[in-house]
Amino acid sequence: MSGIVDGRVVVVTGAGRGIGRAHALAFAAEGARVVVNDIGAGLDGESTEEHPAEQVVAEIVAAGGQAVVNGDDVADWDGAANLVRTAIDTFGQLDVLVNNAGFLRDRMLVGMSEAEWDAVVRVHLKGHFATLRHAAEYWRGRAKAGNPVDARIINTSSGAGLQGSIGQGNYAAAKAGIAELTVQAAAELKNYGVAVNAIAPAARTRMTLGAGGAMAEAMAAPEDGFDAMAPENISPLVVWLASAEAAHVTGRVFEVEGGRITVAEGWRHGPSHDKGARWEVAEVGTVVDELLAKALPPEPVYGA
Template identity: 60%
Template sequence: MAILDGRVAIITGAGGGLGAAHARVFAAEGCAVVVNDINQAAAQIVVDEIVAAGGKAIVNTSDITNYESSANAVKDAIDAFGDLHIVLNNAGVNRDRMFASMTEAEWDTIMAVHLKGHFCISSHAVHYWRDQSKAGNAVDARIINTTSGAGLQGSIGQSNYAAAKAGIAALTLNQAAELGRYGITANAVAPAARTGMTTAVEAMATRMAKPEDDSFDYWAPENVSSLLAWLAAAESKAITGRVFESEGGKISICDGWRSTAGVDKGDRWAPAEVGQAMDQLLQQEVPAQKVWGS
């Protein structure tokens, strides 16, 4: 039995790249998929592939940055397939620039597509699931968010993207803590895979190129899709509030911010004394991973 039989998912940005891979893998596991993308032609190609392979899928062109438009994605899922169980927030863009040169428009675009884009459809879906729960119906729902190593540890030349992806990781923790009472889990994944965004730089395109032989395709986006499909399945209902990394055949759990034991004077530190505390704190510190590109 396929692990997503009878379940319905909205996958954003599913007209290409990781989103298209997720849509195909979800459909192959029995999921009915709403392929959301502002590029209708690209979304239709993915839907046609899924249907030709015997799966269920429809196109949705809701603008994930527009709250009213996003409601149509949830409506289309319920109208077409009778229910909704999964929102997979995948859509994204890049506007890379060193911070000193970044424009307001480049900042705002990333915040709209990534951070607000992770809010809009999820908000409408949560309203639907909360209503179901309050009506006494069993809910087994999933929010799956897409963060990035850039958001977990920073990335030179991507301060807008890093800030948005860090926000998504924190959003995931809040969603998990608040929504479990309604039968909703929330997890995030930081993927590393071959997509149009990651191969835009020639060096990355060469590094992530598909092997010419039949060996394991380390950077294939479907490698990430397998983890997401499992997180979307009924089997994962006990897993929430986690941030995972997926690269090749490796799956990791990200260990987030934690308070250390600290240095406690038991009284107010005089400004001149703080240096002593800082020396002790830094001696005890476990260094963070380096910022990408540094």
């Protein structure tokens, strides 16, 4: 191991299982001190009697690393604040926040309930904002006090948030919001020494396997050779983004799957036509058709 984040203090949310667990273990292996956050919820966000965060911390400590459990709800305002305090009170500082926690309540939009919408948007989008907000306040305070800050936030979007996903309108909307929140935060926090990026990972987890059918079959582990869908494939990029080497990278969204890293290119100004005056309704159709003929086609929605 390179020790690329040696001594840094990292919070990883939703770190009891899957990609979050892989992140926590990878950070510890590279010398970071880790706050392992997880509430032990099921795939649908309902509470269980399980305590996976404790198991992850035990693995880290057994390997000679330093870690502590945090069981706060990231979408609860006071809980998010306490998560940040846990890092500071336990290890004396906070350097990196990795927002990963989330769950699914999949349904087609026409049949989705208000509760299913609110629950998913709350844990993903508000859960990212709440932790980000409290961490940013801590780093701003340090910067204004004249202390050096070299901090990182790594958010977790999704291909569903970048291209859409049939039957996951709540999840896709929340993940799209996270991608834009990343760009916004990168611009606002740059002067405080904070770089903010996001990943859109594809890996075999409870969430992807829970989709069933062809997706679950595609996510299955191979009998031999490189396991492209292993959650551990996602973590090297995240650990690097958290390191001092990545200070110049901010406001970016990376798609990562297996051995592939892709820089996502989101909304950009495309073809336009300025008449210099107000359009007549009868003129608009021709102009829009001309612009669409010049524009790149949208990426297909997953499952369409």
